[in-house]
Amino acid sequence: MIEKTSPSQGDDKGVLHVEQRYSRQLKVAQIGPAGQKRLAAAGAIIVGVGGLGSFVASILAKAGIGRLTLVDFDVVEESNLHRQNGYVESDIGQPKLEAFARYLRAANHNVALTLQEQHYDQTLLASDPDALVIDCTDNFPVKYQINADCQAAGRDHLFATCAANSGQLLAAAADHGPCLECAFPPQPVADLGLAKNIGTNPAIVATTGSLEAGMALKWLSNPEAMVTGQLVTIDAWRFDFSKLTVPRRSACLQHQGVHHG
Numbered sequence: 001m002i003e004k005t006s007p008s009q010g011d012d013k014g015v016l017h018v019e020q021r022y023s024r025q026l027k028v029a030q031i032g033p034a035g036q037k038r039l040a041a042a043g044a045i046i047v048g049v050g051g052l053g054s055f056v057a058s059i060l061a062k063a064g065i066g067r068l069t070l071v072d073f074d075v076v077e078e079s080n081l082h083r084q085n086g087y088v089e090s091d092i093g094q095p096k097l098e099a100f101a102r103y104l105r106a107a108n109h110n111v112a113l114t115l116q117e118q119h120y121d122q123t124l125l126a127s128d129p130d131a132l133v134i135d136c137t138d139n140f141p142v143k144y145q146i147n148a149d150c151q152a153a154g155r156d157h158l159f160a161t162c163a164a165n166s167g168q169l170l171a172a173a174a175d176h177g178p179c180l181e182c183a184f185p186p187q188p189v190a191d192l193g194l195a196k197n198i199g200t201n202p203a204i205v206a207t208t209g210s211l212e213a214g215m216a217l218k219w220l221s222n223p224e225a226m227v228t229g230q231l232v233t234i235d236a237w238r239f240d241f242s243k244l245t246v247p248r249r250s251a252c253l254q255h256q257g258v259h260h261g
């Protein structure tokens with residue numbers, strides 16, 4: 001199912017109060033009116049609107065991104081409510097996209113929403129060729145597929161994952177620097193303790209999702225300032241934050257014979 005909605009021209013009174021609505025972030029020197037304008041002209045494809053995606057989509061929509069494509073196939077379950085943003089008890093049993101779109105439209109009707117109720121598929125990338133791809137899935141095979149597709153198609157993308165008390169993030173540029181496989185070669189993933197069954201502290205979801213949204217906000221509003229290729233690791237129990245520069249591995253299969261101009 002594909003559902004598209006275009007933003008109305010302004011609010012019910014026919015006026016888009018850009019300066020009022022975004023007044024606090026317009027005062028942030030690194031964003032400012034120029035960054036706000038870029039954000040309003042930008043798009044993001046958010047794969048998964050569960051824990052991470054519900055925070056990323058919420059923040060970007062409220063901040064005034066121009067276009068959001070949301071990809072998910074799940075329904076809202078009672079066990080989602082402790083950590084996923086925007087879902088309420090009356091949403092249980094409903095498709096996540098339907099429930100989340102209702103929340104986003106109420107939050108900021110100026111955002112053009114495209115809803116793709118399906119599993120991730122590389123053809124999704126072509127649906128908005130200029131959009132930043134944001135991986136908010138909880139599935140490592142899909143994460144590697146997104147990474148491979150973005151590297152092959154020359155698309156920038158954001159990776160994030162979290163489980164238990166720990167989260168990791170990486171901004172992967174299409175044409176330089178490391179990708180997800182440079183940071184986490186595929187074989188050892190089973191040993192990383194990232195399996196779903198170790199549970200999830202709701203605070204790590206909010207923290208990791210908010211930081212992923214923050215990376216998107218920076219990349220889309222002030223791309224010259226964006227630094228990619230750093231693996232950010234956070235712990236929401238010990239309250240540790242760390243950042244390390246990941247080298248582009250020459251042995252990484254994603255860079256064998258692949259050159260982007």
Ligand SMILES: [Zn+2]
Pocket residue numbers: 178179180181182183248249252253254255
């Ligand atoms: Zn790589």
